[in-house]
Structures are given as C-alpha cells and as structure tokens.
Amino acid sequence: MQSLLKGFFSRQNKVLNKIILPFFLVIIITGSLSIYIMTGLVSLNLEDRVNEKLHNDVRLLQEMVTDIEKSLTFYAQFIADTEKLASHATEARDSRLILIYLLEFLKENRVSSNISGVDEVSKQSGLGRLASMGIRMTGLTVHKNKAETTLALSAVAPIEDHFGSRSVVTVSREIDPVFLNELQKKIGSHRLQIYYKGRLIVSSEVHKSCDIELGRFVTPQLLSKVLNREDPFLSHFQCGDHNVKMILSPLVVNFKKEILVAVFESTNDMVLAKRKVIINSCAIVVAMMLVVVPIFILIISRTVGPIRMLSQASKRIAEGDLDQYVQVRTRDEVGELSESFNKMVSDLKKSRDSVEHLNQTLEARVAERGAQLAETQAQLIQSTKLATVGEFASGIAHELSNPLAGIYAFIQIFSSTVKSRSLGELSEKERQDFQNNLVYVEREIKRCKSIIGNLLTFARVSDKQFVPTDINKILEEILSFTKANLKKGGILVDRHFAENLPLIDSDPNELRQVFINLLINARKAMHDGGELKIMTDYSAVEETVIIEFADTGVGIEKNICNKIFDPFFTTRKTGEGTGLGLSISYSIIQNHAGKILVSSEVDVGSTFTVVLPVFRKTG
Known part of the structure; x- marks a missing residue:
C-alpha cells in the first residue's frame, strides 16, 4: 500500500494527480460542509429549544406569581373573617384556635402576617391605606433601609368588628434568595x-x-x-x-x-452536542475516505496507465527520438488515441526528413535576403539624407557666399595695395585696418568651415554608435547651416533651450536626421512664412529630455494624424515627397527608446514632440 501511494503521488503521475487531488478536495469540502451544516442544524435546534424553555420559564413564573397573589389574598381575607368571628363571644374560642393553626402554617411557608390598627395604617401608604378604606388589594411592597432594599408580594384585607372600628390584615411573602x-x-x-x-x-x-x-x-x-x-x-x-x-x-x-x-x-449541553456532532462527522468522513479512496486510486490507475505511456513516449519524441511505438492494449478511446499517436509519429518522421532538407537550402536564402535588406535600408536612409541636403542646398550656398564675398573683396584690396607699394610704406591706420580685416577673414573662414563640417557630418555614411549627447549642441549645429534657408522662406526661429540639460545616450547623426526632417516639414507647412518655436526641457519625474518643434503652418487634419508616420504616406503632390521622412524619424526615435508625438490644428499649426530618456552611467 505504501509503495502504491508513493508511486501514485510521484511527479510522473500528473494526470492521475489532477484527478485524485480534486477528488480528495471534494471529499474534504463535502465532509466539512456536512459537519458545518449538521453542527448548524443541531445548534439551531438546541438554540430553539433553549429559547422555548426560557419563554416557558417566564410564563410559568408569571403563573406562579399570580397564584401566590391569589393565595395571599385568600389568607388575608380568611384571617380578616376569622378575626371578625373571634369578636363574637360564642365563636371566639374556635376562631382563635383556627387562626393560630393558620398562622403557624403561614410561618412554616415563610409567609408573614400582621394586623394593624387604623392609627398605624394611616401612617402607611399604598396597600395599607386602601385596606383602611375597606378595599381588599394585592400588590408589591417595598421596604428600604440603609443597607438594602427588599421586595415582597403582599395582600391586605379590612377587618370591621361589631363596634364599627376597622383594622387591616397584611399578608406578605418576601422576595428573597x-x-x-x-x-x-x-x-x-x-x-x-x-x-x-x-x-x-x-x-x-x-x-x-x-x-x-x-x-x-x-x-x-x-x-x-x-x-x-x-x-x-x-x-x-x-x-x-x-x-x-x-x-x-x-x-x-x-x-x-x-x-x-x-x-x-x-447552554453547555449545546456545546457538548456540537462537539459530539463534529467528532462523529469527522469519524464518518475519515472512514469513508479509508474505504473509497483506495478503490478509486486502483480504478483510476488502470485507466491512466496507457495515458502515462503516451506521455513518456511524447517526451522522448520532444527530445528528438522519433523511433517510438505505443502498444495498443484496449479498443476504447485510449486505444484509438494510441493508434492515432503511432500514425502521427510515422508521419512526423517523414516530415522531419523533408524539413531538414528544406532548411539546408532555406538558411542560405534567408542570409542572402537579410544582407540585401540591410543594404537597401542603408541606401534608403542615405538617400533621405542627401535629399535633405538638397532641400537646404540654396540656403547653404547663400550662407557661404556672404563670407566668401567679403573675403574676396579684402584679398583684392590687399593685393592692389601690395602691388602699388611695399608693406613698410603703409601708415599705422592702414596697418590696423588690415589687421582687423584679417581677424574678420579668419572668423568667416572658421564659420564656413563649421557649416561645411556640419553638413559633411550629416551627409556621410557612418556606422551607428551610441554616445552621451548634448541635444542643445546638435540643434545649434543644425540651425547653423539651415537658418539661412529658413530665413529665405520668411520663417522666424524662436529658440528656448533649457540650461544644464542632461545628456542622452544616442547616435548623434541619426538625431540630426530626425531634427532636420522636422525642420523641413515645418518650413514646407509655412508657405508664406511664419514662426517656428524650438524648445528643449527636462522632466525630472520621468527622467526624459523633451524637444518640441511648433510651427504656425497649415496644420494636419485629425483623420490623418495617425497615418503620418506610416511608410510612403504623404500629403504632398506627386514627385514632391517620398513619404519616408517621418516614418524613418519614427523608427530612429523608437530605436533610441523614445517616442515622437504630434498635435495639430488646421490653419493654426502643428507641434512635434520628441521624448528621449536621459543617459545613465553603468558600472
């Protein structure tokens, strides 16, 4: 029996456990409910019996008090009548004898009696006064002293003798322990x-x-x-x-x-009855489990045995061993399942051979397609960059032509001066002017170099590399070679960059592409010029850097706001856009663990918000 139970509850008998454990649970719950219900019924029955007994006790007490009142009234009247007869000379002896016997009887039964005159009764209140007025009465009398208050059931009756004088008989039973x-x-x-x-x-x-x-x-x-x-x-x-x-x-x-x-x-009997019911119910449940559970385990084990064999064979198949065969012992549903399992294993073995052959050729094809897709994606991003450069080409040329024209003019003046006379013949003022102009030439050359450097940095093909990045610096670089183009379009740039902005972990070149694309979209949305607000901020709660581009352009209709980040979606005329700018920007921001949001109102403008997590040092 012990080995049977040990094997039954082993980890391999999961199906069996799923059947038996709920069965145990059902028996335990059923037994507990039975005990609870039987205990409740017994408690309710005993509770009702106790309540009924208490109500009957009160009723009996009331009846006994009423009977005592009647008895006291009878004794009081009897004493009064006897005392009245005793006043007659012919019946005095017999009446006194009866009265003595009655008083002895009352004393034995702890009933007190008293006969008071009219003067004494006049000092009393309640029953005594009523009796002095000729009224027979019963009631409750209260006796108070310094130590305690006592109660008594009393009856009074008046006594009138043949002379017309009146006295009162009082009969009382004290309410004591x-x-x-x-x-x-x-x-x-x-x-x-x-x-x-x-x-x-x-x-x-x-x-x-x-x-x-x-x-x-x-x-x-x-x-x-x-x-x-x-x-x-x-x-x-x-x-x-x-x-x-x-x-x-x-x-x-x-x-x-x-x-x-x-x-x-x-109610101790009720507690004992509850305890007895619980003990008997527990004994019944335990006896039932001792009889039913072994039989149930034996029957279920024979049923679940073939299923266990199927489970073990399935595990070996999952490990790659397809040389499995389950013996069919019965012709019931389990036997049909075993036949289907054997057929499935045979078909699976054939399919595996064909799949292995297919995989050998598929891996090479997938690798080839993956390389082509990566190359295409890189070409697409680079072409988008070059298209962006083309968008700002005229502005960049204008930005370079102004300093170059000044430099050219200075060189011509300097050349003609040197040809006409030597440097030693120059006056002090001319020398100072040449020196100032050289400083101007140096500054303008550095500015041209910066513009060209920023443009080359953006346009060149580079490997993705995440580094700590200053967002304000990137925006300044972009504006350095795009402000001329924006100014040419009548767009006023209003910058609000937060000071001491935390660094972010990013690929600077990819972020330049996103920001330039947002600038291009803002410029095209403002055909007749407008205002572009660029703002940066830091959210300490979410630990993110926020960049906003708010334009006063034509705006975007609400029904297409959720489509603008889809690939190849554009609202421009055919040939004016590929519909990839915002899609690529959205993908870049997502790869930076950030998000890009848009809010827009037609004829009011659009606001694009880029949210990026701050840089966290590791190690």
Missing part, C-alpha cells in the same frame, strides 16, 4: 434574578464574576427599555464555567409591570 430558589427548582432553571427600578434587588445565588459580566450590558437604560416593551430581551454570555443564555422580562403584579425577572439557562 430562598423564595427565588424555590421558584428556580420548580421551573428547572440555572439562576434567577429580580430587578426593580434599574437595580438588582435579589439573586437566587451569588456569583461575583458573573454579576460583573452582567453589569456591563444590563444597564438601567436597558432595564427601562425592556420594562416598557412587549418582547423580552435575550442574550448570551459566559458565566464562570458555564455558557449561559438569559431572558429578561417584566413580571405583572396586580396588573402592573414594576419588576423584571432574569432567567438563566446553561
């Missing part, structure tokens, strides 16, 4: 308590920890609320080593709700 214990035994409760005017008056037994717990929620406010409503108050709490449920309900004495009774029932 003995009285409550008697009631508790009759109804079979755990404990009884009596509350009067928001205070605990008497309890059938003293339990300090329990009374402290009760005092936390049995407040005067709660007692007042329960006294004035129809439904009793029910609550659970821990009383010592007992789980107790309490019902708090008013008791009616002489048709008045003046006192509250608290009846307590122990």
Whole structure:
C-alpha cells in the first residue's frame, strides 16, 4: 500500500494527480460542509429549544406569581373573617384556635402576617391605606433601609368588628434568595434574578464574576427599555464555567409591570452536542475516505496507465527520438488515441526528413535576403539624407557666399595695395585696418568651415554608435547651416533651450536626421512664412529630455494624424515627397527608446514632440 501511494503521488503521475487531488478536495469540502451544516442544524435546534424553555420559564413564573397573589389574598381575607368571628363571644374560642393553626402554617411557608390598627395604617401608604378604606388589594411592597432594599408580594384585607372600628390584615411573602430558589427548582432553571427600578434587588445565588459580566450590558437604560416593551430581551454570555443564555422580562403584579425577572439557562449541553456532532462527522468522513479512496486510486490507475505511456513516449519524441511505438492494449478511446499517436509519429518522421532538407537550402536564402535588406535600408536612409541636403542646398550656398564675398573683396584690396607699394610704406591706420580685416577673414573662414563640417557630418555614411549627447549642441549645429534657408522662406526661429540639460545616450547623426526632417516639414507647412518655436526641457519625474518643434503652418487634419508616420504616406503632390521622412524619424526615435508625438490644428499649426530618456552611467 505504501509503495502504491508513493508511486501514485510521484511527479510522473500528473494526470492521475489532477484527478485524485480534486477528488480528495471534494471529499474534504463535502465532509466539512456536512459537519458545518449538521453542527448548524443541531445548534439551531438546541438554540430553539433553549429559547422555548426560557419563554416557558417566564410564563410559568408569571403563573406562579399570580397564584401566590391569589393565595395571599385568600389568607388575608380568611384571617380578616376569622378575626371578625373571634369578636363574637360564642365563636371566639374556635376562631382563635383556627387562626393560630393558620398562622403557624403561614410561618412554616415563610409567609408573614400582621394586623394593624387604623392609627398605624394611616401612617402607611399604598396597600395599607386602601385596606383602611375597606378595599381588599394585592400588590408589591417595598421596604428600604440603609443597607438594602427588599421586595415582597403582599395582600391586605379590612377587618370591621361589631363596634364599627376597622383594622387591616397584611399578608406578605418576601422576595428573597430562598423564595427565588424555590421558584428556580420548580421551573428547572440555572439562576434567577429580580430587578426593580434599574437595580438588582435579589439573586437566587451569588456569583461575583458573573454579576460583573452582567453589569456591563444590563444597564438601567436597558432595564427601562425592556420594562416598557412587549418582547423580552435575550442574550448570551459566559458565566464562570458555564455558557449561559438569559431572558429578561417584566413580571405583572396586580396588573402592573414594576419588576423584571432574569432567567438563566446553561447552554453547555449545546456545546457538548456540537462537539459530539463534529467528532462523529469527522469519524464518518475519515472512514469513508479509508474505504473509497483506495478503490478509486486502483480504478483510476488502470485507466491512466496507457495515458502515462503516451506521455513518456511524447517526451522522448520532444527530445528528438522519433523511433517510438505505443502498444495498443484496449479498443476504447485510449486505444484509438494510441493508434492515432503511432500514425502521427510515422508521419512526423517523414516530415522531419523533408524539413531538414528544406532548411539546408532555406538558411542560405534567408542570409542572402537579410544582407540585401540591410543594404537597401542603408541606401534608403542615405538617400533621405542627401535629399535633405538638397532641400537646404540654396540656403547653404547663400550662407557661404556672404563670407566668401567679403573675403574676396579684402584679398583684392590687399593685393592692389601690395602691388602699388611695399608693406613698410603703409601708415599705422592702414596697418590696423588690415589687421582687423584679417581677424574678420579668419572668423568667416572658421564659420564656413563649421557649416561645411556640419553638413559633411550629416551627409556621410557612418556606422551607428551610441554616445552621451548634448541635444542643445546638435540643434545649434543644425540651425547653423539651415537658418539661412529658413530665413529665405520668411520663417522666424524662436529658440528656448533649457540650461544644464542632461545628456542622452544616442547616435548623434541619426538625431540630426530626425531634427532636420522636422525642420523641413515645418518650413514646407509655412508657405508664406511664419514662426517656428524650438524648445528643449527636462522632466525630472520621468527622467526624459523633451524637444518640441511648433510651427504656425497649415496644420494636419485629425483623420490623418495617425497615418503620418506610416511608410510612403504623404500629403504632398506627386514627385514632391517620398513619404519616408517621418516614418524613418519614427523608427530612429523608437530605436533610441523614445517616442515622437504630434498635435495639430488646421490653419493654426502643428507641434512635434520628441521624448528621449536621459543617459545613465553603468558600472
């Protein structure tokens, strides 16, 4: 059995585990739900029984209090009648004898009696005064002293003798622990308590920890609320080593709700019943698993065995071994699967041989096409660069012609001066003028050299190389040989370059191509001149450098804004553009881990935003 379980739960039995583990899970969940439901049903049943018992206890207590009231009324009236008969001489002896026996009986049953005169009764209130007025009455009497307050169920009756004088008989049963214990035994409760005017008056037994717990929620406010409503108050709490449920309900004495009774029932039996149900349910679930699981494992193992063989054969095929054959043992769905598997392996072996032959020729063709594609792409980028140079050719020529004309004029003047006289014959002022002009010539030659150098740097074919790059410097270089062309087109360039701009990791020549292309597009969008704002900024939050080109040209329609970066898409007339400028720019920025965005409004202008990550040192 141990070896069977070890083999069953091995890593090779993945299918088997997928069947058995959910089965175990279902059994555990079903068993847990059964235990939970059975426990809930038992708890609900016992809870209902406890609640019913508490309500019955309150009803029985009310009936017993009513019976005691009737008994006290009877005793009071009987004593009054007997005392009246005793005033007659002929019946005095028998009446006194009966009265003595009755008083002894009442004393044994802890019932007190008292006969008061009219003067004494006049000092009393409540029942005594009513009796002095000739009214028979029952009710609750309260006796207060410095230490405590006591309650008693009382009945009064008037006595009138043949002389016309009146006295009062009072019969009382004190509500004390003995009285409550008697009631508790009759109804079979755990404990009884009596509350009067928001205070605990008497309890059938003293339990300090329990009374402290009760005092936390049995407040005067709660007692007042329960006294004035129809439904009793029910609550659970821990009383010592007992789980107790309490019902708090008013008791009616002489048709008045003046006192509250608290009846307590122990719910330990309910806890024990829950525990018993849980233990029995767990035993049933375990027994069921011990019987059902081995049988289920045995049946599933025989079913999953052929599938395991297919799995092992599939692994060897995945490793490249196509010399596999699965024995067909049954004619069911698994047997059909094995036959299909064998046929598939045979066809796969044939296909592999043909694919290997094809791959031998395909690799050479792919390498050849890849080289041609790379060469074509390089030619396309270079032709775009040369086209860009052509766009700015007239402007560059104008930018070079001005300093060259000044240099030529100076050389002519210098040549004619030297021919007419020697350098030693020049005056001090002429020498100073020549020196100043030489400084001007040197500066203009350097400027021409810079323009030509920037143009050659942009136009030459170079290998891609990422280096830390200053964006502001690249923009300055581009503007140095394009500003004349832009000025010729009536375009005013407004530059706002951020100071201390972080370096970015880029191929400077590729970025020059992107920026020049954006300048060309801006110039063509402003046919009648306009303003081009070039701005650089740094976002510390995203750690990116932002370059914006905002023109006041014709703008781009919204329905084509998402197409302008597509290859060969152009809004210009045939022959005026290839539609590759923005596509190549988009590809270059993406290769720099950046993004290029566009926002445009017709007849207002367009803004192209290039966002590039800052350079991060490694190592």
